[in-house]
Amino acid sequence: PASGAKTRTSKRDGDAMIVITHPDRAVYPKDGYTKQDVADYYRAVMDWFLPGILHRPLSVIRWPDGIAGQSFFQKHVPAGGLKYVGVARLTEETGASAMYLFPESADSVMELVQYNAIEFHPWGAHVEQPDCADRVVFDLDPGPDVAWNNVKAAARLMRKRLGQLKLESFLRTTGGKGLHIVVPLNPPSPWDEVKTFARGFAETMEAMHPLDFISTSSKARRTSKIYIDYLRNGRGATAVASYSLRGRPGAPVAMPVRWEELGRLRGANQFDLKNAVTRLKRQRKDPWEGIEEVKQSLTRVLKALAKK
Numbered sequence: 001p002a003s004g005a006k007t008r009t010s011k012r013d014g015d016a017m018i019v020i021t022h023p024d025r026a027v028y029p030k031d032g033y034t035k036q037d038v039a040d041y042y043r044a045v046m047d048w049f050l051p052g053i054l055h056r057p058l059s060v061i062r063w064p065d066g067i068a069g070q071s072f073f074q075k076h077v078p079a080g081g082l083k084y085v086g087v088a089r090l091t092e093e094t095g096a097s098a099m100y101l102f103p104e105s106a107d108s109v110m111e112l113v114q115y116n117a118i119e120f121h122p123w124g125a126h127v128e129q130p131d132c133a134d135r136v137v138f139d140l141d142p143g144p145d146v147a148w149n150n151v152k153a154a155a156r157l158m159r160k161r162l163g164q165l166k167l168e169s170f171l172r173t174t175g176g177k178g179l180h181i182v183v184p185l186n187p188p189s190p191w192d193e194v195k196t197f198a199r200g201f202a203e204t205m206e207a208m209h210p211l212d213f214i215s216t217s218s219k220a221r222r223t224s225k226i227y228i229d230y231l232r233n234g235r236g237a238t239a240v241a242s243y244s245l246r247g248r249p250g251a252p253v254a255m256p257v258r259w260e261e262l263g264r265l266r267g268a269n270q271f272d273l274k275n276a277v278t279r280l281k282r283q284r285k286d287p288w289e290g291i292e293e294v295k296q297s298l299t300r301v302l303k304a305l306a307k308k
Ligand code: ATP
Pocket: 073, 121, 139, 140, 141, 174, 175, 176, 177, 178, 179, 229, 232, 238, 239, 240, 268
């Protein structure tokens, strides 16, 4: 299948021994995790991590001096290039084009780790079809006064309303403060349709539950509300990858979870470099099992919404 990321493996995979230099560098100084720990983490979770990023244009956030130092949001090919990371020339929203990175294999990930990447942020599209999204991401950003239980309730409301539109959705903790709700699209939809849908859906949630949700980013009004950041759904926009580490104290991980786990979740940063690996060792089934097989398109939903 065209959208089956699992089929996108590279013949170069595993051929290279990427050397991790400065393995003892303190990347998470307060937690005592080094660059080698980061590399070991990504090697340990690779089979779960890779399908979500393969052949997607990718931004990485690099911390050459550890998370206490400066970070660099990198979406274009660095000077000198990289040996094991794919490169694609893509048009930007301005009309100009630029060289984007995309992972082709485990070696791509390890080379980026060697290059001090900690966070991995893919597009909701593949390099072969950059004009169409196969993932819509609703980024739930709770204001500082929102209790965690209300964030969970909000995610449930989102899922329910998506279900009423016959759209299946999947849940991820971000490793930060909020949750992501991911809607797979097969066939993929052009970005303008995705944007229209995401905006319309966010505005509907706000209209139906005005005390809980807000769909505009005016900060003053949202301290007690959950901002549905639908703007994550445009050409060139990214969302953190499932299983990516975050460059924040505690080395949290963005973790896909089953909807049945939502009730038990203690926070968006519950999973970290240590307990994520333990979880994955026990994990038999993909918490997002079936996401590659879902057949649902926005064309149908937009038509239905337009009729109302
Ligand atoms: P949290 O749960 O703490 O909100 P998050 O990953 O959702 O974690 P956001 O700040 O809400 O963080 O951002 C959502 C996504 O938007 C990020 O995962 C990232 O991919 C993208 N993003 C955030 N800031 C930028 C930026 N300055 N430039 C480009 N993309 C960004």
